[in-house]
Amino acid sequence: MKHVARYMLFALAIMVLAFSFMVTSPEQGAGQIRASEKATISQTLDGTTLALEYYRPVAKGRDLFGGIVPWGVVWTPGANWATTLEVSKDLSINGVDVPAGTYSVWAIPREDRFTITLNDNPEIFHFHKPDSTDAQIHISAEPVELAHVEMLTWSFPNVRGDAAILQMQWGTTAVPLQVEVQPSQPVAMTPDERALYVGNYDLHMTPGLGWPDSGTFEVFEEDGMLKGRMPFGIHPGLDDLVFDLVPAGTDLFNPRLYRGGEAFGIEMGVNIEFELGMENARSVRWYGPMGTPFGEGGRLVTTAGH
Secondary structure, three states: OHHHHHHHHHHHHHHHHHHHHHHHOHHHHHOOOOOOEEEEEEEEEOOEEEEEEEEEOEOOOOOOEOOOEOOOOOEOOOOOEOOEEEEOOOEEEOOEEEOOEEEEEEEEEOOOOEEEEEEOOOOOEOOOOOOOOOOOEEEEEOOEEEEEEEEEEEEEEEEEOOEEEEEEEEEEEEEEEEEEEOOOOOOOOOHHHHHOOOEEEEEEEOOOOOOOOEEEEEEEEEOOEEEEEOOOOOOOOOOOOEEEEEEEEOOEEEEEEEEOOEEEEEOOOOEEEEEEOOOOEEEEEEEOHHHOEEEEEEEOOOOOOO
16 A cells, blocks of 8 residues: 555656646747737838837737727737837927937727827836827828738838838728838939929829829929929818928839828828920829829919919
């Protein structure tokens, strides 16, 4: 009986030891599949680096925004530890100044607008929502609808020299953010170069994009800057009608939008390309990502300055 008892105690000890290894072994823990896997992305813009670290929850057929992510409630766009954003130099996001540093990223989703908040404490678990302080940076952003993605994804879908779009998407809801850095060599145009584009253009828009079918696109100079004016805003009802034409390549420009007279950001989703003739631009074409045609038109014979 004593031998049997000793054997049972020995067997029990082996079982306990084996179980402890199963639970605490680092190798075992490292090999486990997480429900929300960790990801990192980074992008350099003219010497300024942005880096994000986040966890990627999976949709799994769930109702996302307005469902498991309620409207009007603070949420980190990720899972587990709060999503973090590190920027190596000062920059702007949707026209809001963001100093160099590392931030935790939070959002208040609404059906027509998201508020993205950057908090200077980057190490916060996702349900420990930070208190509102004057040091926080609040950025307004408009959600758009895109094709479904199963895992929450941060990306840079559009990059151009000193600017980019930083985008968060989960399900069919995407939130693009326009990032601008201070260019190391600002692009300047001479008066003669600007004069090539000045004039009025009879622009006809592609139906179904939410813009009127046609309108006169005016290009003029003001304070040494090339500017454009449309009879309707690029985001109708939100943008000022006058915007800057920011050089983005040979005869190619992006509009820098204004709202209430304040710069809102470069709209990299809209590209404006001119075709030059012998003396000046003879036509213009507006297009979006992947060359999607937005509109085109010829130069009107009678030009008008501003």
